[in-house]
Amino acid sequence: MGDYRKMWESLGMDLEKHDALCAVLPELYGATYLTQDNRPDGMNYFNFVISEVHGLRIEELSRHRENGGKVLGTFCVYVPDEIINALGAIGVGLCGGSQFWIEDGEKILPRNLCPLIKALVGAKISATCPYFQSCDLLVGETTCDGKKKAWEILNDYTPVHVMDMPQMKRSKDIEKWEEEVKYFIEKLEELTGNKLTYENLLNSIKLINKKRRALKRLYDLRKYTPSPISGLDALLISQIAFYDDIERFTENVNKLCDELEERIKNLKPNNKKRVMVTGTPMAIPNWKLHYIVENLDAQIVVEETCTGTRYFEREVSEEGETIDDLISNIADRYMGINCACFTPNTGRVEDIIKYAKEYKADGVIYYNLSFCQPYSVEYKKVEEALKKENIPLILIETDYSTEDSGQIKTRVEAFLEMI
Ligand code: SF4
Ligand code: SF4
Structure with a gap:
């Protein structure tokens, strides 16, 4: 990484503490990613992005702000990127995935809270994440209780706009959500000084659809046996999708897919078990479960998570003929996401079964971040449904620490032997 200290200083970062974080990441990345055999050449771009995670991309965000643009930090896949992009702002996904930030998060939050929330609060209050420091506005949402209350705390440090999410998906809830999206547009127009038009919104929808299509293409390639890309690499790409430049990212995912299409012609069969992961998001640099599973005799072929499908x-x-039609299309698309924060959430159970079949999974790992209530309560419904379909399932509840890695390895090993 180049010398970015001046830039970090100007962002108000705690440089000493940040040095400690920078010392941990490359080592973790090297041990997790660079030890994999036979990676596609197309992964070099993503290696580069990671090597510059606190450097070049932050420089791009700073340049954007110097030119009058705004940067928004988001925490959930329900916040519509199409609106942010159409209004000339850059959105970056900020969910914290590192154990590094837990200690600071626990200074002001209860310990028995999901690590994702503790890490995101810890990242802000410790001033060690240049993405947080680059944001003009954070956009929270009222999905789960922990997050809902965390915005009040974050708001003491930086401005937060909270989107009021419905908890059900009846037509009146969807209408309410559409209103909430319109309110978000109003707030963002004020912040950016730009006006949403039919043209800029349609262009933005097309751009982001292309990005989603590239990711879908990548995931479709994982349906081959054996999959031409490791679960670790696919997860990394999904994580990078949350903060990289949209066009450049899309182009590089498509380039990688071209290479994988060639690769599948010469792949030799192997006996690796095909595993699907479902559950809570895995924010960067949370690679713990994938690392454990793929260092056993298995390959993760799909993630039904927010950092996946x-x-x-x-x-x-x-x-659509009018701007209102397009806004309504956005509201519809986002309400089609099946998060455990909704009740009921039968769509997710259907998705899990559908993906398990499509990706030919031999078994499913239900990944639950510790203290995440919505997903842990929903486990029962998923368990019942998968039992009926004869799809083997195991529940792994964990946080970001490595203390339980040995225990998880033993459990996954036994599961793989059984399936
Ligand atoms: S799990 Fe639910 S609350 Fe969390 S990021 Fe995904 S959609 Fe949002
Ligand atoms: S993982 Fe669960 S508890 Fe944590 S932020 Fe997401 S929904 Fe909330």
Whole structure:
């Protein structure tokens, strides 16, 4: 990484503490990613993005702000990127995936809270994440209780706009959500000084649809046996999707897919078990479960998570004569995401069964971040449904620490032997 200290300083970062974070990441990345055999050449772009995660991309965000643009931090796949982009702002996904930030998060939050929330609050209050420091506005949502209350705390440090999410998906809830999207547009127009038009919204929808399509293409390639790309690499790409430049990212995912299409012609069969992961999001640099599973005799072939299928499935319809039609298409697309924060959430159970079949999974790992209530309560419904379909399932509840890695390895090993 180049010398970015001046830039970090100007962002108000705690440089000393940030140095400690920078010392951990490359080592973790090297041990997790660069030790994999036979990676596609197309992964070099994503290696580069990671090597510059606190450098070049932050420089791009700074340049954007110097030119009068705004940067928005988001935490959930329900916040519509199409609107942010159409109004000339850059959206970056900020969910914290590192154990590094937990200690600071626990200084002001209860310990028995999901690590994702503790890490995101820790990242802000410790001033060690240049993405947080680059944001003009954070956009929270009222999905789960922990997040809902965390916005009040974050608001003491930086401006937060909260989107009021419905908890059900009846037509009156969807209408309410559409109103909420309109309110978000109003707030963003004020912040950016730009006006949403039919043209800029349609262009933005098309751009982001292309990105989702590229990810879908990548995931479709994982349906081959054996999959031409590791689950670790696919997860990394999904994580990078949340903050990289949209066009450049899309182009590089498509380039990688071209290479994988060639690769599948010469792949030799192997006996690796095909595993599907479902559950809570895995924010960067949370690679723990994938690392454990893929260092056993298995390959992760799909993630039904927010850092997986929930992020890219279903495009926003490009049909519509008016700006209101397009806004309504956006509201519809986002309400089609099946998060455990909704009740009931039968769509997710159907998705899991559908993906398990499509990706030919031998078994499913239900990944639950510790203290995440919506997903842990929903486990029962998923368990019952998969039992009926004869799809083997195991529940892994964990956080970001490595303390339980040995135990998880033993459990996954036994599961793989059984399936
Ligand atoms: S799990 Fe639910 S609340 Fe969390 S990012 Fe995904 S959609 Fe949002
Ligand atoms: S993982 Fe669960 S508890 Fe954590 S932020 Fe997402 S929905 Fe909330």
